[in-house]
Amino acid sequence: MSVQIWTFIFVFLTFGLYIGIAIKSRAGSTSEFYVAGSGVPPLANGMATAADWMSAASFISMAGLISFLGRDGTFYLMGWTGGYVLLALLLAPYLRKFGKFTVPDFIGDRYYSQSARLIAVFCAITISFVYVCGQMQGAGIVFSRFLEVDITTGVIIGMAIVFFYAVMGGMKGITYTQVAQYCVLIFAFMVPAIFISILMTGIPVPQLGFGAELTESFGGGYLLDRLDGMSEQLGFATYTEGQRSTQDVFFITAALMFGTAGLPHVIIRFFTVPNVRDARRSAGYALIFIAILYTTAPAVAAFARTNLINTVDNIEYSAVPEWFTKWEATNLIVFTDKNEDGRIQYVGDPEINELEVNRDIMVLANPEIAGLPNWVVALVAAGALAAALSTAAGLLLVISTAVAHDLMKRSFMPNISEKQELRYARIAIFVAVIIAGYVGINPPAYVAQVVAYAFGLAAASFFPAIVLGIFHKRMNKQGAIAGMVAGFLFTALYIVYFKTINPAMDNAKGWLFGISPEGIGTLGTIVNMAVAYGISKITPEPPKDVQAIVENIRLPGEVVLR
């Protein structure tokens, strides 16, 4: 059977499953809609968090980026997992004890201020919305490549499905759908990785195959040594050595970590478990489920890179395999025969290099490059869709709660009934899906970049405000608001300056302290904390009842303080 038929079968089956679950667990109350009635067991919540977190970026594009970045790709691996340590130790248990629905709820109540709540709503919507657009675009690319429809149709199919189950189920539906999506996506990521690892090293665990010796047919020797050797020979950077400056890698890693811990759609997850102990446990489960993919990704990156070089370098163009021609049709692989010898020269020197490979296709193309059966190729497509759609649904939920709950119920229309609030939540999802779909169909060139910058913004706005709110009782509304505004503006302006106003300066020499716009969120976090601390010193301390709230969330059980 062809790849297309297999893709159709897998996508049909998995989507049937997701929609079935969404209908079965339809939400009846606002509490069920926003946080699944807080009745989700930690294991299921861990899986849902993992699916929520691992988006099209983790599934489709991360391993591909690493296979071109080599050791520098480390900042994605450590940044997007290390943030969970911060989440588990500094945020999750306390926010669960606090017992509200959303991040703006926490900011608004802890800082006893409507303005603080509105700033938080603004940040939450901005950050989440940017993300959703990227997911819609990712879903569109997968649909259009594997179902061979145009990208507009691809995005519209994705929009319809996300809208359907996000609106129907709310958090309750999303959580159990995401459990199913986690299973699909991790299976789809691991199966080809295991096959390729066996093929190349004879070891069925990709994490170990990564550091093992190649089989005879691949020329023997350690995989990484061979990859280093091949890279040097062709004039590429040595795979296991870094190219970027140490401080830049340091700052980007930190920005991704703080950003992970400040992302509203991840934080909201810890409101859905029954109690504080389960909140801690569910952070542990989530990281285990994420680590399965994240420890496999660097192995996939190295396998894919080795295979790609082996397969395409210096072969006759007329003899290229079928996958090569198919991806060429999407313009994501481009071959220009500069020296007109009819062979592909794939080398580091841009003057004589004849092959451009888009990084985002590496994971999707990897099974085809390795010559795996068609059903495995189709499985990867289903997994990529699961990753894109589960994250999109979680983000849409944050947007809808921010609008219906934080904006309507808590700010402008405090007297609306639960039913009306639910209706606003669903209308907000509808509007967000339509706009995200539009952006997905007409992607501004910078969507992919902005996704990475959203981390910096989350790091510079939410993370310090929440951490200080829990660990520094003296922090007051003046300090927190000034800190959030300063951190957010500093980061946003730095990014805008280098990306739109003065792109000519966007290099290591032009950057402040050699920190790229991807890593500037770390400095934004520091600015936020410094400003917040300074301002809070010279303004009155928070009221006694707010200080009592802080005392209360620090203790996991129900305790009466005297």
Added chain:
Amino acid sequence: MSNSSAQSYWKSNIRIVLSLLAVWFFISFGCGILFVDLLDNFRIGGFKLGFWIAQQGAILVFVALIYVYIHLMDKLDDKYNLESSKDYQPNLQTSTDGDTE
């Protein structure tokens, strides 16, 4: 629970969090970034040590850190007799008044 034991519970909590974060920082930013070239002089199997920590080892340490945290906090809760952390389910309220009391 009295005010003073609440204080000492919080102090122990902070101590646990800070020591775990010290390990977190040492492994990720220390071994994975700052000293990575130094550690690359050592090898385990086909990996250079620094490269392995940066791309895989650190992630395993992160998982371990969260589990050590869960274990230590459970012990701390038991010591202060906060059994209730297992059964007590903080209320989710939609109303704007009567917050966490």
